[in-house]
Structure formats: C-alpha cells, structure tokens
Amino acid sequence: MRYFELICTAYMKKELAFERSFEQISKYISFSMAQSDLADFHKKDGYKYYVFGGFLPIEKDKIYKTGNTYKFTLRSLDEHFIDTLAKALRANINNSDFLVVQTTKKIIKQFFISELYSATPVIVTTENGKFWTMQENGNILQLQKQLHDNLEKKYNSFFKEKLQVEQNFIQLLEIKNRVPQNIRIEKDSHKIIFFGNKFKIIPNEDEVSQKLAFTALACGLGEKNSYGGGFLLGRGMRL
Template sequence: MHLFELTCTAYFKNDLDFRRSFETISHFITYAMMRGGLDERHTKSGYKHYVFGGLLPLEADKVYKKGSTYRFILRSPDEEFLTALSTALRQNIDHPDFIVVETHLNRRKSFFITELYSATPVIVTSEGNLFWTMEKNGDIMQLQRQLHDNLEKKYQSFYGEEIKAPQNFIQMIEIKNRVPQNIEIHKEGKKIRFFGNKFRIVPNEDEMSQKLAFTALACGLGEKNSYGGGFCLAGGMR
C-alpha cells in the first residue's frame, strides 16, 4: 500500500478567517477539479478517496494574512488523481481569496502505525442525522464500530477487494477535546456546522488493522473528508 501527499503553497489575496478556511480550500479544490477534467470524480456518488488538512502556519489571531503564503496538504491513495489535481490547482484560477503558486507530490509507503492523531475534527453521524459527541451520545463502542466500518468501506471501494478484520482496528481511543470541534460551511445561503472530535488512536497490530489505519491516513478518518474532516498524523516505524 502507498499514499500520495500533495503539498500546496497558497498566496493570499485577502485576509481569511480560520472559520472560513476549510470551506474555502474545499471550494478551491472542487473548482480546480471541475476545470481540470476531474468533474466526473467530483460529481459521482460514493467515497472521494482524498482528504486535506488545515492551512499552516496558523496565525496567533487565527486570521490568514493578505500578501502571505500558507501551506495545506492533500492526501489520497490515488496517484493519478493527485497528479492531475496538482496541475489543475496551479492553473490561474480566479479565486477571491488565494492562488496556489507551488505544488509538490510525495509518495509514502505503508509503515507500521503505532498511533494516529486527528489534526482536524473527526466527524461521525449518529442516529437521527446528529453528530456523535461524548456529551449527547457517550457510546464509545458505537463510535469505534462506525469508524472501523467506514474505513472498511473506503478500503473496499478503492482497492476493489473485501477486507474483514478479525477485530476492530482500534485498540485504544482517547478524546482530546473538552467540547466538540466543528467545520463550518455554507449551503444555499445557510450556515452549517459539522461537529466532531479530536482523537488519539492506538491501532491493533494485526495486518488488517494496520491496513485500515493506513487507509485512515490516506483517505481521512470518519466523514466529510472532502471538507477537511478527519485529516490524521501518524507515529510509527518506517
């Protein structure tokens, strides 16, 4: 297994508040896909098999500054897709907030993952189309099942082979936030917030669990990955 990591450097035309940053990046990627011949990938139903992280560095006042450059990272197990997207992102896209001035694509081979850390909120939908929170739900086993099942489906849809782990891929999960985190978007003129959590996860050591942990790194953990949800960092032995 491999994943591919596209580091993008963006030059900002205007100030951008942190709360708008995930939606702004998502819209920029979508527009680049539509212009770069990747519209079928964007519009088809099912998993998108990519995830992106937040803009770095984060300013102390959480406002990205006009005239400055910031980086964000896209990940996917699909090299062909990220190669095409890299070209599309560097085109002169007429965007009010920023332009991508440089991209760099890296290949990363799978490795033994000892820990996963979610750098962006991990979003999980529970019954009644509500978002899982410790305060309102509190069922850790349900959370682990949903995270596991979501990764199995992502793996199967991309690699075209069934995977059935003998146990949940999570050995230990730790919630790192005191209150739910959120990603804010606008749809049809209405503000929508996707609520999630930050986790530290220790995956199990068996082969299937490790494959699912690497899938989380490549495609994102949980839902709403194309809005930046569930972007993970990992510790392990390379």
C-alpha cells in the same frame, strides 16, 4: 499500499479567517476538479478517497494575512487524482481568496503505525442524524464501530477487495477535546456546522488493522473528508 501527498503553497489575496478556511480550501479543490479531467469524478456520488488539512502556520489571531503564503496538505490513495489535481490547483487563478502557487508531491509507502492523531475534527453521524459527541451520545463502542466500518468500506471500494476482518482496528481511543470541535461551511446560502472530535488512536498490530489505519491517513477518518474532516497525523516505524 501507498498514498500520495500534495504539499500546496497558497498565496493569500486577502485576509481569511481560520473558521472560513476549510470551506474555502474545499471550494478551491472542488472548482479545480470541475475545471479539469476530474470533472466526472467530482460529480459522482460515493467516496472521493482524499482528505486535506488546514493552512499552516496558524496565526495567533487566527487570521491568515494578505500577501503571506501558507501551506496545506492534501492526500489521496489515487495517484492519477493527485497528479491531475496538482495541475488544476495551480491553474485556478481567479479565486478571490488565495492562489495555489506551488505543489510538491510525495509518495508515502505503508509503514507500521503505532499512533494516530487527528489534526482536524473527526466527524461521525449517528443513526438519529446527529453528530457523535460525548455530550450527545457517549457510546464509545458505537463510535469505534462506525469509524472502523467507514474505513473498511473505503478500503473495499477503492481496492475492489474485501478484507477478512476479525476485530476493530482500534486498540485504544482517547478523546482529546473537552467540547466538540467544528468545521463551518456555507452551502446553497445555508450555514452548516459539522461537529466532531479530536482523537488519539492506537491501532491494533495485525495486518488488517494496519491497512485500515493507513487508509485513515490516506483519505481521512470518519466523514466529511472533502471538507477537511478527519485529517490525521501518524507516528510509527518506517522501513
């Protein structure tokens, strides 16, 4: 297994607040896809197999400044997607907020993952349509099951093979936030808030669990990955 990563350097055309940044990156990616050979893929329902993180570095006042450059990372299991999108991102010159001026591609081979950390909120929707939070739900076993099931479906869908699962890929899950975190977007003139959480996860060591942990790094943990939800950092042993 391997995933593909784009380090994108963006030039700010005007000031952009942190709370609007995920929406603007998501729109930039979506528009770039729609104007490229990825247009049909963009329109399809189902998993997109990519995730992105926010702009770095984060300014102290959480306002990205006009004239400065910031980087964000985009990952996918699909190399064709990454290669095509890299060109499309740089061609999207009419965006009013920022311009991607450089993309650098990296290939990350599967490695043994000892810990996962969520850099952006991990979003999970419960059966009643609400977002999972400790305050609203508090059922950790349900949370772990939904996180596992979502990853298993992503893996099966992309690789066209069914994993022989014997246990949840999560050995230990620690919630790192006291109150729910959020990602804010506007869609069809309606303001939407996705609530999520920041986690530290220790995956199990078996082969299947490690494949799912790597899938989480590659295309995001939980839901709303195309809005920046569930972008992870991993720690482990690289061969």
